[in-house]
Every structure is written in structure tokens, then in C-alpha cells.
Amino acid sequence: MNIMKLTTAQALVKFLNQQYIEVDGKETKLFKGIFTIFGHGNVMGLGQALEEDAGDLEVYQGRNEQGMAHAATAFAKQNKHKQLMACTSSVGPGSANMVTAAATATANNIPLLLLPGDTFASRQPDPVLQQIEQPYDASLTTNDAFRPVSKYWDRVNRPEQLMSAMLNAMRVLTNSAETGAVTVSLPQDVQGEAYEFPEYFFQKRTHCLERRSPTSNELRTAIELIQQKKKPLIISGGGVKYSEAENELRQFAEQFNIPFAETQAGKSAVESTHPLNVGGIGVTGTSAANRLAKEADLIIGIGTRFTDFTTASKQLFQHEDVSFLTINASEYHAGKLDAVKVVADAKRSLIELDQLLTDQNYLTGYKNEIETAKKEWNNELNRLYQTDYRSPDFQPEISGHLDEKLPEYEKALNTCLTQTAVIGEINKAIDEDAIIVGASGSLPGDLQRMWVSHKPNTYHMEYGYSCMGYEISGSLGVKMAAPNQEVYSMVGDGSYMMLHSELVTSIQEGQKINVLLFDNSGFGCINNLQMGNGMGSFGTEFRKRDNGTRQLTGDIIPVNFAQGAAAYGVKTYSVHSIDQLQEALKDAKEQSVSTLIDIKVLPKTMTDGYDSWWNVGVAEVSQKESVNNAYGDRKENLKLARQY
Missing domain, CATH: 3.40.50.970 (Thiamin diphosphate (ThDP)-binding fold, Pyr/PP domains)
Structure with missing residues (x-):
């Protein structure tokens, strides 16, 4: 077996340079670069490795650890998960600053690799500068705060642990259903410690973003549900963009005359002027989308997490026989609202559903409702302008x-x-x-x-x-x-x-x-x-x-x-x-x-309302009548909302 004697940090840089991603037959380097703010916890480890041989990684100098990690998240989001940036900081306030950014990436299912330095694995100099000591657990550091906001978390206490840690990191970063922030903590003494790594650890690895196909049972159940409904409404989420299913969404909607609304993450998958695009939905939605949602007998969620803003705290959908169908790469998100689930890639699912529904000569029962709703909203939009x-x-x-x-x-x-x-x-x-x-x-x-x-x-x-x-x-x-x-x-x-x-x-x-x-x-x-x-x-x-x-x-x-x-x-x-x-x-x-x-700009001149409600905690007891009234309104709206 061929070996390479490298420090843990040097091995990490070499490994990152060998990661590639393939989508629909096109291969690109997975990591463009790494954002850095150096401190005593990473400068002589990862910093030394990057100075000596960064390979193809470009090194960017951040100004605030949270800010640079947000930039890395946005880079991955705009690239539709197909190229990433890593981020490194020192342990302590530097790594703590990145916790907010980790939560942001995880909440949005955006891949983000964080490489914070950590306290000494040897514990010899404890308490090292900026270390938090816990008398009940000497193994805890600031970096444990990343655990609840990361999709994968690890600490490399020995050089050889780097290998399994990074393979697991790649598993999560390249999984569209389970991705988010990945945190690999690197104790500063271990970063500089040498180890004889097997050469095969540094082989080129190509990670494929696979398009999972819907099962025959999922398709059959979905088709049976759609055929029963006359007024479906599609909610287009961020998953439509990440799957690059924009054209398939357009084709599907046009083929069967189904209006579609947009979440914040899904907006601009299809141009706003499309006759079937009724705009944003929910608490921050348009009157067109929200009125059609109240009358829809089927909600088809594609690549959406159904957040409270999208569903107006589950109060938006008022049709007495409304049902839900979801297409989502994540089984967890697909199962929300007791929906009929299609756990699969959005692009592939829309293609297959399109073919099956065409064979059944399906068409919705909409007449002029979509056109009327859009016209009314466009008039309102002109007024706002x-x-x-x-x-x-x-x-x-x-x-x-x-x-x-x-x-x-x-x-x-x-x-x-x-x-x-x-x-x-x-x-x-x-x-x-x-x-x-x-x-x-x-x-x-x-x-x-x-x-x-x-x-x-x-x-x-x-x-x-x-x-x-x-x-x-x-x-x-x-x-x-x-x-x-x-x-x-x-x-x-x-x-x-x-x-x-x-x-x-x-x-x-x-x-x-x-x-x-x-x-x-x-x-x-x-x-x-x-x-x-x-x-x-x-x-x-x-x-x-x-x-x-x-x-x-x-x-x-x-x-x-x-x-x-x-x-x-x-x-x-x-x-x-x-x-x-x-x-x-x-x-x-x-x-x-x-x-x-x-x-x-003057305050109170932003938009408001449009047939939506948001469940916000309101005091049950107050000396102000206006607060008591607001609590009463909340109780009445909750009666109209789904309980789960």
C-alpha cells in the first residue's frame, strides 16, 4: 500500500481538491475555494496547509465569520448545489459566529462545509485562549453548539479519523434530500500532527447527484388522486430550481391548465408573466394565489417544505374536500400535511406524471378563474407601484x-x-x-x-x-x-x-x-x-x-x-x-x-394582507382591549386551520 505522510490539515486540503460532482453527465470540481478568517486555532494548521499547497482551491479572506459562511451558502444556492465553498475559522468567538450561518444553511437545505478549529485534543494547555470550560464535561467546546444546526457533525481527535469524517461529510453535502451544514471540528494540535495516510484516500471521487425516479405505486396513487380533482393548485418550491425542473413545471401546468404559485425559494423558476403563474402564496402571497388556494380541491407541493408562511399557518386551504400531493426528494418533507407522497426527483416525476395524465386525457375544471385572479392582482400591483x-x-x-x-x-x-x-x-x-x-x-x-x-x-x-x-x-x-x-x-x-x-x-x-x-x-x-x-x-x-x-x-x-x-x-x-x-x-x-x-422611505408603506393569516403567539390576558381582541381573533382563525 502506498502511503503519504502529511499533516491532518494538509491531507484535508488534498482531499478537498479531489472531490468532483456529476449532474446529468456533466462533471465539475465540487469545491471552488475556501473562505478563511485565521486565528490561533487554525492559522498554523489549515492556514499552513493552504499556504504551502492549496491546489486548485482559491482562498478568500472573510471579514466576519458569519458573513463569509452566508456568502458560501448563497454561492451553493445560486449554483443549485453543484459547486461549493468551504469556510474555516478559529475556535471560540470565530466559530460561534458561524453557528447562525450553519442554521441558515440547514434550514434551507443548502450544502455548507464548515471547518472550525477546536481546542487541543491533548488538553495539555487547557484552558487555552478563548476556551469555554464546563466542569461537568471536559470534552465540550464552543463547537458543540453546531450539533443542533448541522446535518452532520464530527470532531477529528486523531489524524486517522479525518478519513471517515470527510467521507461522511461528502455523503451529506451531495445528498439533495438530506443536505445542509456539515461541521468538521479540527483541534489545533491535531491539524499539525502528521500521519501516514493511504494514497487511495486521495483518489479522485466523483459524487453523482442522482435523480430518483418515482415508484410505480407512487405514480399510480398520485394519478388516482389528481383524476378525482377539478381545481388543483401547484406550489412551486426551491426543489424545482435545484432539480432544474423549470421547463417540466411549465409544460405540466400548460398541458393540464393548472395554476401554480411560488414559495420564496421557488420564485423565478418560471417568469412571473406566465399566464398560469399566480405569484407568491401564503402570508406574503398575492391575492390571486391566496384566493385560488382557498378554493383549490388539491394542493400539489413540488419541492416545498410547507412552512407556516407558505400555508398561512395551515389555514389557507379552505375547500372542504382539499387533499395534498407532494413531490419531494426528502421523505420527511414529502410527508407533511398527511399528503400522498412521491419521494423522488421533481424533474423526473413531472415528466412521468405528465405522460400518464396525458394518456388519461386529464384536464382541470378551471374556466376563467385564473385569468380573472391574475387580472385583479395586476391592477393591484399597478396601484402599489x-x-x-x-x-x-x-x-x-x-x-x-x-x-x-x-x-x-x-x-x-x-x-x-x-x-x-x-x-x-x-x-x-x-x-x-x-x-x-x-x-x-x-x-x-x-x-x-x-x-x-x-x-x-x-x-x-x-x-x-x-x-x-x-x-x-x-x-x-x-x-x-x-x-x-x-x-x-x-x-x-x-x-x-x-x-x-x-x-x-x-x-x-x-x-x-x-x-x-x-x-x-x-x-x-x-x-x-x-x-x-x-x-x-x-x-x-x-x-x-x-x-x-x-x-x-x-x-x-x-x-x-x-x-x-x-x-x-x-x-x-x-x-x-x-x-x-x-x-x-x-x-x-x-x-x-x-x-x-x-x-x-416612509414607514407603513409596505404591502400587507391579501387573504392570509399568520399564527403568532398573543397574550391570553392583557390590560389592553386591543390585545384581548387580537387573542380572540387568533382563536377564531385557529378553528379554520389544520391541526397538523
Whole structure:
């Protein structure tokens, strides 16, 4: 047996260089590179190995461990799982920062390899710098926090353990049904320890993303169910994109006249203007999708996890005989809502179902309902695009006590812009193949409803975890995956302040991203939520403390975000009017460096409602009648919802 004497870290780098992936006969390298922030726990181990011989891996310098891991997640998501980035940090606060990113990847079923350093396996210097000691268990470290948010977790306490650890890591990273964050912890002394590895550990490995076919029984049961129904509705999830089943979805819907709605992850699989595409569904859905969903007698979920936002907390589907059919690579997700399950690849399943239903001459019972619903929504969409605070009949889209305070915001932010009008203007101005990226706040709801996608895979929303701070880091990862397309980060002021570190990395790497920052001086989405359920505005507006009441009810805090970003070398713009917005969007296209457009918008001017409900915990007992009323409304809506 041929052997190679290498350190654990050197062997890991060599192994990663030999991993390939094959999809439909096309083979590519699985790992493009590795994001790094070096500390004492990894710099002389994995850092030394990368400096000495990184192979084909490109090494990228992160600015924040969470941010770089979000970028790696977005890179894999935009690449439809077909190429990945790894991430390494030191143990302690560095690795702890990546826990949030691990949860984000796992919630979205996106492959992400994390390689945090760890404390000494020998324990000789314990407690080493940044080590957390637990008197009841000396084996615990910060990295154990990754266990509940990883799809696979391991700690390499001896060099030879690396071999089984990495083979298991690859098993999960290349399994479309079970993928997510994979954490392999590397004690810093073990990283530098040498071992005689068998040469066959470093052989080229090609991992195939297999397309699982539905069984004959699954197909028979699905066909029998569909034939019984007259008004089915398809819900297109992220699995449609990852399976590259966009054309098959289009063909299936057209062949049998079935409308389809989109989840956040599924949006832009098929263009928004398609006659059967009724848009986003659920809590952040359109009136067209939600009204058809209430009347549908069959819900066909394709590649969706049926989250509470998609199902409106399981209250959306009101037909007395509604049934559920799911097509999902994951048996776990396929089994939700007591559905008839097709546990298989979306593309292959749609092809086979199409053939069988065509043989049966199946056609839905829809007449003009789809066209009418879409027409009504398009009229509403045009109204939203044209909302004008200066018009005499203006009413905020979301009611609340801020209605009377809008003049105060107009003065403090020096703006009369509404959020819906700004989104409409951006949608018209940017290129049709440009990619928008978002994650949190009120923007995902507005975008799922309002954004008109013209090209496939141009809507990139992280909403499985709705992680504040993903937007800019994610935009960097998307740009690295799609270097020839413009990328726009759609981010609120609260999320921007939470994490925008990888904006600097975009400058360093020459990867131009465009940040569209919506500043309404508060956590507007949660302000809507609390006030919509009977509370006042409490701790969600960005205000100074009132010296008299000692509450956060003082003056609004204005922030010049453009000025701050300019210090990084970003081209910036300050926008207070539609004319300024149009000029900024036009000029940003001409830039070769990252840009930031600081857009001041009025609160309460985002979208709301459209025949949906969201189950939020409300106090059962309160001194405020409005909270008691909200609790009563919740009880009534729960009567209409499925219990599981």
C-alpha cells in the first residue's frame, strides 16, 4: 500500500481538491475555494496547509465569520448545489459566529462545509485562549453548539479519523434530500500532527447527484388522486430550481391548465408573466394565489417544505374536500400535511406524471378563474407601484399609530418615498437578467408579492431562516456564482446595521454588488406585527431615549448610510425622490466597483394582507382591549386551520 505522510490539515486540503460532482453527465470540481478568517486555532494548521499547497482551491479572506459562511451558502444556492465553498475559522468567538450561518444553511437545505478549529485534543494547555470550560464535561467546546444546526457533525481527535469524517461529510453535502451544514471540528494540535495516510484516500471521487425516479405505486396513487380533482393548485418550491425542473413545471401546468404559485425559494423558476403563474402564496402571497388556494380541491407541493408562511399557518386551504400531493426528494418533507407522497426527483416525476395524465386525457375544471385572479392582482400591483404620499387621498398600506406620525418621518428622513413605489421603480430599471437577493424584514413580503421576474433563477431569497445579515454577504456569494450578471442586495436599515462586513470583501475581490438600502428608521416589519396584534409601538422604531419618560420615544435617529459605505471605497448615492432613484440606478450600472444606494422611505408603506393569516403567539390576558381582541381573533382563525 502506498502511503503519504502529511499533516491532518494538509491531507484535508488534498482531499478537498479531489472531490468532483456529476449532474446529468456533466462533471465539475465540487469545491471552488475556501473562505478563511485565521486565528490561533487554525492559522498554523489549515492556514499552513493552504499556504504551502492549496491546489486548485482559491482562498478568500472573510471579514466576519458569519458573513463569509452566508456568502458560501448563497454561492451553493445560486449554483443549485453543484459547486461549493468551504469556510474555516478559529475556535471560540470565530466559530460561534458561524453557528447562525450553519442554521441558515440547514434550514434551507443548502450544502455548507464548515471547518472550525477546536481546542487541543491533548488538553495539555487547557484552558487555552478563548476556551469555554464546563466542569461537568471536559470534552465540550464552543463547537458543540453546531450539533443542533448541522446535518452532520464530527470532531477529528486523531489524524486517522479525518478519513471517515470527510467521507461522511461528502455523503451529506451531495445528498439533495438530506443536505445542509456539515461541521468538521479540527483541534489545533491535531491539524499539525502528521500521519501516514493511504494514497487511495486521495483518489479522485466523483459524487453523482442522482435523480430518483418515482415508484410505480407512487405514480399510480398520485394519478388516482389528481383524476378525482377539478381545481388543483401547484406550489412551486426551491426543489424545482435545484432539480432544474423549470421547463417540466411549465409544460405540466400548460398541458393540464393548472395554476401554480411560488414559495420564496421557488420564485423565478418560471417568469412571473406566465399566464398560469399566480405569484407568491401564503402570508406574503398575492391575492390571486391566496384566493385560488382557498378554493383549490388539491394542493400539489413540488419541492416545498410547507412552512407556516407558505400555508398561512395551515389555514389557507379552505375547500372542504382539499387533499395534498407532494413531490419531494426528502421523505420527511414529502410527508407533511398527511399528503400522498412521491419521494423522488421533481424533474423526473413531472415528466412521468405528465405522460400518464396525458394518456388519461386529464384536464382541470378551471374556466376563467385564473385569468380573472391574475387580472385583479395586476391592477393591484399597478396601484402599489404608483402610491404617492403627496396625493390628497394617500393612505398608508398598513394602518397604525404611525399614520399620524408620517409627517415627522418625512421631515426626519427628508423623503416622501413609499416602499412599494420604490420597488416598482427598481423592478422597471434594472436588467431583466439581474439577480436580487434578500432575506429579512418587510422586503421579502413585498418582493414575493410585487417583484416581476423575467428570467430564471434571478430571485434569490433566503427565507427558510429569514436571517438578518444574509443580504449583503449572500449577494457576494451570488456574484461569485454569477459573475456576468448584476446582483442587487435588497436590505433594510436594521439588517444592514447588523451585518454588512462582506461589502469590503466584494471590493477586495473585485466582485461588484449593488446594495439597495431601504431606510425607514426602524424594524418596520416587527413594528407592523406588534401593532397589528394590539400592542403599541414598543422598541421597534429607531428613536432616542426620552429624558422625561425614559422610554425610546424621543427623536428619530437619522443615519447617513451612504457616507459610511463611501469610506470602504464603495460608490454611493443618497436618494430622497423618484428622480434621484432613477438617476442612481442608471449610474450604478456603469460602475465597476460595488455601489450603495441609500434610499429613505416612509414607514407603513409596505404591502400587507391579501387573504392570509399568520399564527403568532398573543397574550391570553392583557390590560389592553386591543390585545384581548387580537387573542380572540387568533382563536377564531385557529378553528379554520389544520391541526397538523
